[in-house]
Amino acid sequence: MFQYDFSNHQNRHIRITDMPAEYFQRIQETTRKDPYYPVWHIAPKCGLMNDPNGLCEINGIHHIFYQWFPAGPVHGLKHWYHLTTKDFIHYEDHGVAMYPDTESDSYGCYTGMALKEGEKVHVFYTGIENEEMIPCTCYARFDGEKLTDRKKIVEMDPDQTTMNYRDPYVWKRDSEYWMLTGAESKEHEGILMLYRGKQADSYEYAGRVRLLQNGQEAMLGYMLECPNYYEENQKGVLFCSPMGISSENKYDYKNVFSVVYMIGKPLDTERKEFHFPEMYELDKGFDFYAPQSYEDEKHRRILFGWLGNSKSEYPTDKNNWAHMLTLPREIRIEEERLVQQPVEELKQLRANERSITEHIKVEECSFELEGNTESAFSIEIGNKDGNCLTFSADGEEYCLNRSDMTEVYAEKFGTIRYAKQLEKKQTVRVMVDRSSIEIFCDHGKTVFTSRMFIAHVSYVKVKNLSGKFYDLRK
Numbered sequence: 001m002f003q004y005d006f007s008n009h010q011n012r013h014i015r016i017t018d019m020p021a022e023y024f025q026r027i028q029e030t031t032r033k034d035p036y037y038p039v040w041h042i043a044p045k046c047g048l049m050n051d052p053n054g055l056c057e058i059n060g061i062h063h064i065f066y067q068w069f070p071a072g073p074v075h076g077l078k079h080w081y082h083l084t085t086k087d088f089i090h091y092e093d094h095g096v097a098m099y100p101d102t103e104s105d106s107y108g109c110y111t112g113m114a115l116k117e118g119e120k121v122h123v124f125y126t127g128i129e130n131e132e133m134i135p136c137t138c139y140a141r142f143d144g145e146k147l148t149d150r151k152k153i154v155e156m157d158p159d160q161t162t163m164n165y166r167d168p169y170v171w172k173r174d175s176e177y178w179m180l181t182g183a184e185s186k187e188h189e190g191i192l193m194l195y196r197g198k199q200a201d202s203y204e205y206a207g208r209v210r211l212l213q214n215g216q217e218a219m220l221g222y223m224l225e226c227p228n229y230y231e232e233n234q235k236g237v238l239f240c241s242p243m244g245i246s247s248e249n250k251y252d253y254k255n256v257f258s259v260v261y262m263i264g265k266p267l268d269t270e271r272k273e274f275h276f277p278e279m280y281e282l283d284k285g286f287d288f289y290a291p292q293s294y295e296d297e298k299h300r301r302i303l304f305g306w307l308g309n310s311k312s313e314y315p316t317d318k319n320n321w322a323h324m325l326t327l328p329r330e331i332r333i334e335e336e337r338l339v340q341q342p343v344e345e346l347k348q349l350r351a352n353e354r355s356i357t358e359h360i361k362v363e364e365c366s367f368e369l370e371g372n373t374e375s376a377f378s379i380e381i382g383n384k385d386g387n388c389l390t391f392s393a394d395g396e397e398y399c400l401n402r403s404d405m406t407e408v409y410a411e412k413f414g415t416i417r418y419a420k421q422l423e424k425k426q427t428v429r430v431m432v433d434r435s436s437i438e439i440f441c442d443h444g445k446t447v448f449t450s451r452m453f454i455a456h457v458s459y460v461k462v463k464n465l466s467g468k469f470y471d472l473r474k
Contacts, residue, residue, distance in 0.1 A: 002020065002023055004023075004071055004072055006071075006072055006074045006076070011071070011076075012069075012071075012074060012075070012076035012077065013076060013077045013107065014071045014076065014077065015077060015099075015100075016070055016079070016096070016099075019070070019071055024046070024070070027046040027047070027071075027072070027320035027321075028045050028046045030046075030319045030320050030321075031044070031045060031046045031319055031320055031321040032045075033319070034316055034319040034321065035434070035455070036315065036316050036319075036434050036435035036453060037316075037321070037434065037435075038324055038366075038433045038434050038435065038436060039364070039366040039433055039434060039472065039473070039474060040089070040349055040366065040433055040472060040473075040474050041307070041324045041325060041326075041327065041433050041436060042064065042066070042083060042091065042304075042324060042325040043321065043323070043324035043325075044066075044068055044070075044081070044321055044322075044323070044324075045321075046070060046320050046321050047068060047069050047070040047071055047072055047073065047320070047321060047322075048068070048069045048072070048073050048074060048075060048076070048321070048322040048323060049066050049067065049068050049081070049306075049322070049323050049324065049325070050066070050067045050075070050290065050306050050308065050310070050323060051066065051067050051110075051111045051226065051289075051290040051292070051306050052064065052065070052066050052290070052291070052292045052304040052305065052306065052325055053065040053066055053067060053080055053111055053112050053113065053125065053292065054080070054112055054113060054114040054123055054125075054142070055113070055114060055292055055293070055294040055302070055304060056114040056116055056121060056142075056294055057294070057296045057297050058116070058121065058144045059144070060086060060297065061084050061085070061086055061144070062084060062085050062086070062088070062296065062302075063082070063083075063084055063114070063142075063144075064082075064083045064084070064085070064091075064304065064325075065080045065081060065082050065083075065097055065098075066080070066081050066325060067079070067080065067081075067109070067110065067111065068080070068081040068096070072320055073314070073316065073317040073320060073321055073322035074322075075310060077100055077107065077108055078100065078108040078109050078110055078128075079096050079098060079099055079100060079109060080096065080097045080098035080109050080112075080125075080147070081095070081096055081097065082094040082095065082096070082097035087345050087348065088328050088343055088345040088346060089345060089346070089348050089349060089474060090474070094145075097146070097147055098125075098140075098147050098150075100128075102127070102138075102150050102151075103129070103152075104127040104129055104136055104138050104150070104151065104152035105125075105127030105128060105129070105138055105150070106128070106129065106130065107128035107129065107130060107131060107133060108127070108128035108133075109125060109126075109127060109138075110125060110126035110127070110128060110135070110166055110167075111125065111126055111166060111167045111225075111226060111290065112124050112125020112126065112138075112167075112168065113125075113168070113169055113170065113228075113292060113294075114142060114294070115170050115171065115172065115200070117172065117200065120141070120200075121141070121142040121143070121144070122139065122140075122141065122142075122170070122200045122201070123139065123140040123141070123142050123147060124137060124138070124139055124153075124168040124169075124170050124179070125137075125138050125140070125168070126138070126165075126166040126167060126168065127152065129152075133163065134156060134163070135156050135163065135165045135166050136152045136154060136155050136156055137152070137153055137154035137155075137168045137179075137181060137203075138150060138151065138152050138153065139151055139152075139153045139200070139201045151201070153201050153202065153203060154168075154179075154181070154195060154203055154205075157205070159186070160183070160185070160186065160193070161183040161184060161185060161186065161191070161193070162183075162184045162185075162186065162188070164183060164184035164223045165181065165182075165183045165184070165193075166181070166182060166183075166225065167181065167182045167225055167226045167227060168180070168181045169181075169227050169228055169229055170197075170200075171229060171230065171231075173269070175198075176196060176197065176198065177196070177197035177198075177199070177200055177203070178194065178195070178196060178197070178267075178269055179194070179195040179196075179197065179203055180192050180193070180194060180195075180209065180227045180229055181193045181195070181227070182223070182224040182225045182226060182227050182240060182241075183223070183224065184222055184223040184224075185208075188222045189219065189220075189221075189222060190219075190220040190221045190222055190223050190224035190242050190243065190244070191208050191209075191224060192208065192209040192211070192224055192227055192240070193205065193207075193208060193209075194206040194207055194208070194209050194269065194272055196269070206269070206272065207272045208272065209267065209272050209273065209274055210272060210273045210274070211238075211262070211274050211276075212273055212274065212275045212276070213262075213276055213277070213278070213279060214277055215275075218279065220240070220242035220245060220260070221242040221243045221244030221245040222243060222244040223242070223243040223244065224240050224241070224242050224243075225240065225241040225242075225243065225257075225290065226240060226241045226259075226289075226290045226291070226292070227239075227240040228240070228291070228292055228293055229267060230293065230295070230301070231266050232301070232333060233333065234266070235263055235264065235265070235266070235333065236263070236264055236265060236266040236267050236274060236276075237261065237262070237263050237333070237338070238261065238262045238264075238267070238274060238276075239259060239260065239261035239262070239282055239291065239338075240259070240260065241257055241258070241259050241260075241289055241290055241291075242257075242258065242260060243257050245258060245260075250418050251284075251397075251418050251419055251420055252281065253281070254414060254417060254418075255283075255285075255286060255288070255289075255309070255413075255417075256286075256289075256309040256310070256311045256312065256410075256413050257289055257309060257310075257311075258281055259281065259282040259283060259288060259289060259290075259291060259305075260279050260280065260281055260282065261279070261280055261281075261282050261338055262274070262276040262278070262279050262280075263276060263278075263333060263336055263337075263338070264276030264277065277336075278336070280337065280338070282338065282340075282447070283305070283447050283448065283449050284398075284400075284417055284418075284419040284446060284447065284448050285400065285417060285437075285438075285439070285447070285448035285449035285450040286309075286400075286402070286410075286413070286414075286417060286449075286450045286451070287307050287308050287309055287312075287436075287449055287450050287451045288305050288306070288307065288326065288449040289305065289306045289308070289309050289310075290305065290306040291303050291304065291305035291306070291326075292304060292305075293331060300330050300343070301330065301331045301332065302328055302329070302330060302331075302343065303326075303328070303329045303330075303331050303340065304325050304326055304328055304329075305325065305326040305449070306323065306325065306326075307323060307324045307325060307326045307436055307449060307451065308322065308323035308324070308451070311410070311413070312409060312410035312413065313409060313410065314409060314410075314451065314453075315407040315409055315453045316435070324436060326438060326449055327342050327343075327346060327431060327433075327438055328342070328343045328345075328346070329341060329342060329343065330342075330343050330344070334443075334445075337445050338445075339443060339444035339445050340440060340444045340447050341429070341440060341444045342429070342431060342438075342440070346431075349368070349470075349472040349473060349474065350368065350470040350471075350472065351470065351471045351472070351473050352470065352471040353468055353469070353470055354468070354469045354470075355466075355467075355468065355469070356369065356371050356462050356465055356466060356467050356468065356469050357462070358461060358462060358463065359459060359460075359461055359462075360459060360460040360461075360462065360469055361458070361459060362381075362457050362458055362459055362460055363471075364471060365381075365432060365433075365434045365454070365457040366432065366433050366434060366471065366472045366473070367431075367432050367460070367469065367470060367471050367472055368429070368430065368431045368432070368469070368470045368472055369428075369429070369430040369432075369460065369462070369465075369467070369468075369469050369470075370427060370428070370429045370430075370467045370468050370469075370470075371427070371428050371462065371465030371466060371467035371468075372426070372427050372428075372465065372466055372467050373425075373426065373428060373464055373465050373466070374424055374425045375395070375424075375464050376392070376393055376394045376395050376463075376464060377392065377393055377428070377462075377463055377464040377465050378390060378391070378392035378393075378461075378462070378463045378464070379391045379392070379428075379430060379460065379461070379462055379463075379465070380460065380461040380462075381432065381437070381452070381454065381457060381459075381460050382454060382457065382458070382459055382460075382461070383406070383454055383455060383456045383457055383458050383459075384456070384458050385406070385455075386404070387404060387405055387406040387454050387455065388404050388405070388454065389401065389402045389404070389405055389437065389450075389452045389454060390404075391430070391437075391439055391448070393421050393441070394421075395421060395424065396420070396421055397418050397419065397420055397421055398418065398419045398420075398421055398441060398446065398448070399416060399417075399418055400416065400417045400418075400439070400448050400450060401415065401416045402415050402416075402450060402452060403415035403416060405452060405453050405454050406453055406454050406455040407453040407455075408453075409451075409453065417448065417450075419441075419446050419448070421441075421442070421446075422441075422442040422445055422446060423441075423442045423443065423445075426441060426442055426443055427443065427467070428440070428441050428465060431472070432452075432472075433472070435451055435452060435453055436449075436450070436451055436452065437449075437450050437451075437452050438450075
């Protein structure tokens with residue numbers, strides 16, 4: 001059967017209209033039959049998905065877009081795919097919402113966001129203009145069904161940045177629009193570029209934003225991706241994905257690319273400064289990147305992230321699909337930290353409630369565990385062959401160990417992650433969906449997100465946790 005060779009770079013620019021129908025059908029079938037394909041997470045029907053985009057709620061309907069390359073499990077010509085939901089349980093599939101078919105995005109529709117303004121919804125995204133892969137910032141209108149009026153509104157300035165220039169994020173303050181765009185400077189430093197607009201679709205460059213931690217300029221790697229900024233309770237919250245940061249300790253910045261957040265004073269657009277006291281990682285797991293948030297009509301701040309990364313090869317690649325989105329999370333500021341928890345609606349997935357015991361039999365690897373503890377604890381998820389993943393805490397630190405899975409992957413990036421334990425008395429919440437695990441500790445201040453590949457999971461072993469265990473079903 002015909003299969004594209006993606007080592008040939010040209011094949012990464014294959015368009016849906018050029019794909020043989022039987023090929024498209026076949027790779028959807030191999031995706032659907034993969035035992036690691038999730039029960040309730042958002043995942044592609046085939047090919048590769050990555051960043052969540054354009055998140056918003058309109059008249060009770062949540063709109064979720066994501067980047068998609070349909071032809072295979074590699075990064076190629078990016079489209080925007082569109083889903084909607086009213087309850088985060090059942091989703092309506094609207095197919096491709098944005099094709100790379102205008103002059104400004106003919107080689108890819110990359111990351112973008114939505115800004116609601118009354119009855120209007122403005123969309124901003126990165127377009128790749130031509131075969132030289134030159135990025136620009138594009139604009140579109142969204143009427144709840146279609147994206148229209150697409151056009152380029154900001155060009156990359158080659159005197160300011162390298163080709164690493166992308167991911168606009170826009171907010172409105174009083175009568176003016178402000179845009180942050182992530183970039184790599186000509187000096188190979190991660191920077192945020194600030195633009196001012198009198199109208200939603202017209203901007204002028206205002207300058208670089210200085211990120212000042214306790215008055216000292218913070219250095220954030222060689223490139224900043226996916227900036228998100230919002231204001232709450234007279235505070236400014238900025239999170240972004242810096243590439244090229246690391247640490248000498250075992251706790252910080254061990255992912256392929258890490259995600260950080262800062263809570264400080266509202267961004268000073270005149271001085272172009274953001275002052276903050278501390279910087280924290282948003283997620284300590286292996287597979288979390290490019291998160292995006294939005295305020296829903298209940299005034300909750302909802303976050304989705306990309307449950308994957310761009311450097312790892314995954315066991316699902318052979319079945320022609322890669323990655324998923326994280327579960328939707330509500331994020332809040334508590335004690336100068338961001339806390340994350342699964343949105344309340346996901347409790348509707350719960351079935352067959354059981355009390356946590358030392359050995360829990362599992363028939364379907366789709367479950368939730370919610371346990372309370374004041375001591376060291378451990379959770380082991382495994383099968384009859386001895387393949388397993390473990391998560392544990394000793395009172396000082398957490399440890400997520402996936403070195404004994406059935407299919408161990410991306411070993412060059414490590415198989416163990418650590419985090420310091422912030423609270424002794426707490427509730428630990430674990431949500432598993434076949435090939436993903438999301439762990440919420442310290443009342444949501446510490447989170448681990450990871451893919452996991454254990455064939456025929458049959459048990460969960462638990463030590464020193466009391467609480468409930470639920471099967472999760474749509």
